[in-house]
Amino acid sequence: MPQIPRETIDQLRNQVDIADVISQDIQLKKQGKNLMGHCPFHEDATPSFSVNEEKQYFYCFSCHRSGDVFSYLEQAHDLSFMEAVEQVATTAGVDLPRESNGPSGESASPNTPLYRLHEEASRLYHHVLVNTVAGQPALNYLTKRGMSRELIGQFNLGFAPARGEEDLLVKYFTQKGIDYQLMRASGLFTEDQTGQLHDRFFDRVIYPIKNANGQPIAFSGRLLTKKATENAPKYLNSPETPIFNKRRTLFNLDQAKKAARKEGHLTLFEGFMDVISAFGAGVRSGIASMGTSFTDEQVAVIARTTDKLTICYDGDAAGQNAINRALTMLAASRLTLRVVQLPAGMDPDEYVQANGQAKFQEYLAHAEETPTAFRLHFLKQGLNLANQSELLHYVEAALREVAKVTDPVERDLYIQQLAKDYHLNPATLTGQVQELAATAAPRPAYPESSPRQPRQAGTRRYQSTPPTTTTAPSTQAPPLLGKVELAQQRLLREMFHNPAVRSHVGAIENFHFVDRPYQLLDAAAKEQLQRTGADEVDVAQLMGELTDAKLRTIVGQIEQRVVPQAAVDETVDDCLAVLVDVAPIEQQIREKTAALQEAAALNDQQLITKLTIELIDLRRQEQKMKTEDVN
Incomplete structure (x- = not known):
């Protein structure tokens, strides 16, 4: 198979945002500097899956999987490396040049x-x-x-x-x-x-x-x-084509999903101009369907992006009917819904032009209502509530809506409002609502709307190769390690990102990391720095070049070992002290312990006594050198 030049793969990795790729499978939310979501590789009660947009890698704090965009696709969608590269190239709309025996102009995808x-x-x-x-x-x-x-x-x-x-x-x-x-x-x-x-x-x-x-x-x-x-x-x-399916497409989703990660919600408008006007007014979370009614596929796309949706339509009769249709389509989803009705006869585009950007943002912030509140108003359309028969019909329909509300405080609020507006007994209304709620069928879960269900894309590797930890809750921190291994991780992180630290460590005669994995990572990092001429290691690129998943996991752990800038010098000195002084003693203890086991197997009492005394002396030295646990 023709090979793709390393430079092309590095460029491709930088052209596609790993968060955009992963958010097609799981919902990501801004948390501190990173994005967090439920891990797609194990049952995850609380979000433990971290995506670093700045450095373009992922890391799970629970199962400790880690990697770049290519290794994510390999693991989550059971792809080969070449298939993962070609999928990313297709996403970026890039042709992949081949180094040898590939047809000239061969494309990553027919699309x-x-x-x-x-x-x-x-x-x-x-x-x-x-x-x-x-x-x-x-x-x-x-x-x-x-x-x-x-x-x-x-x-x-x-x-x-x-x-x-x-x-x-x-x-x-x-x-x-x-x-x-x-x-x-x-x-x-x-x-x-x-x-x-x-x-x-x-x-x-x-x-x-x-x-x-x-x-x-x-x-x-x-x-x-x-x-x-x-x-x-x-x-x-445009008509539907191999790259355009209007049932799955939402206008401006590419920009809105980035806003949704920060703001926690999307805003559904009726038309393209509404989305664009709102964007100009500072509302960056706007999306719109393709001029047709909502589809199941579009709802599923929204649910993978966020768990909150605001519907902002015109407040006239046509707009209210459109809101009602959208709410009906969304009723079975797990989305938290809110409705904003603009003044009758005005769409967002017209409101912005008439009142300005600041007023539009203020209106969106203060005019929200729940779907139930909207439905209670909507049900009045066309009714003469001065007529007792029509009033009874409305109250009956309104109570059916209130019965769908599960929150007791919210439900009581609507009951009290109905009782006040129509001079009814709240206790009687409460009794009727409870009867209706008891007989109501449970609301079905919307297909594919769970933020933790990846899209179907063939057999997923994580189903057949479960991680070491499958039920542990998120610790939001890398695992606790021994003093020597932790010192290696902290020192390597500073060496990855700080040329001065690399120079300092490089000046130490005969220095080397104690354990083989860290020796390999040190060598790989130095090779990358020499090849690229960069000041610091490109972590995503390093992960992409590592074929050993355990080494990628260690890189993910290393990147969590952040220390304040003011403490870097002290941390480096402490790590070097551990690796230069404590590590050799630990190595001697391991060697003496192995020798003692061999002597015991041979029943050599004289050697057993000698080795035991030496081990005791080494452990005393180790205890003397121990400082506070750097964990």
Whole structure:
């Protein structure tokens, strides 16, 4: 099999955020400097799985698995190293050059050319919008809707000009020599009866649709003028292709999921412009579906990203109906839901333009209501509550909603409100709610919504090779070690990241680490530093180069041995004292103990006595040297 150059693998590792890859399997939340989630490799009662975005590696505090993005895919999805590299390359939209006997231009995935085609189309549409006369009307339209140049660039908005003598995109890709069949498969074109391709989008503002990794996979075009296309739809979306499935796609998920890790929730809007306007107003967690009703697949994607969702729709009748449909779809999920209704007749885009960014953020923060509170208002639609029959019908429906609430305080709040509003006896309402709750069927768990269930991707290696610890709760710290091993870990961490420490240790004559694993890690780190010329070790790269899982685990542990900057010198001196003074004595104790066992097996009493006395003396020396346990 052709090999991929090491430099290419290193570049690829840096191009893809490991958190983006792992968050497709488990939900990650910001905790301190790292992201935390439930470990996919063992039953995890509390989040013990840490992802370091800065250094691009993962480490589990319970089962102690560790590695870079490639080793994660190898372990979590039972892939070979080459398969893991190719999956990451596909995610990044990168072709993998081969060192030998591979076909020229061989791609990591058959879909890679489609990703590249959409990327080029997106750049072209954006160029037309911001740099050409043809794009000026569309640019004026977006500017009037409150879009700044920065925001237009952030979402890479574009414009497909009206049809002229030649189709813009057809001409552009034909001149670049793009294969006809690839163009047909892209969804960017329509085909007439003669087989001639034509641009699918024309005279439309273009909204690139990206996947969770930020790659353009489709487009949505908003009609700019009617002219001769009176019957054309206001919005036109790309058809489904090998890289675009509208049931699984959420607009702006690539940016929103990063905000969700910090803020703890996503915000669902009705349309693309709502998401973009909210983003410009500082609300970065916004997403939208593809102009259709919510799907099971989209709900599952949200549930893997966060456990809290805010629905922010227009407050008019159409918006309320849309909220109700969304809540119905989400009812079986494990998401914590909140609803924000904007003033009737205003969508987020219009609210931002009318009231400004600060007011919009303030409104979102103070206008939240629970799904039950929304439903209690929604059920009143179309009813004349002055009519006793319709009032009874409403109260009965309202109590059924309240009966679904499991929190006793929240349930009592709704009962008291109903009793106050309609002059009813709270005790009577409570009794009815309890009867309804007792007979209600348990709410089913939504499929695939658990944040700890990885997506299905073949047999997972962790099912057949369970870690050493399968039920231990998270300790949020590396395991306790002996004095010598702990000294080796702490010293290596400082050597990884501090050139001055490396120089200091290197000046010690005949210094070497005591145990073989640390000798190997020291050698691997020095080799990387010499090869790259860097000042500190790239931990993710080091993990990726280690074929021994035990060594990757040790690197993960080493990276947790952080000491304050002011204590580095003292820590290094303490570690060296242990390794230079205590370690040799421990080694002698091990050797004498082995010799004593051999003498006992031979029943050599004279040698047994001699070795016993020597062991006692060594243990006295060891005890004398011991300082406070550095654990």
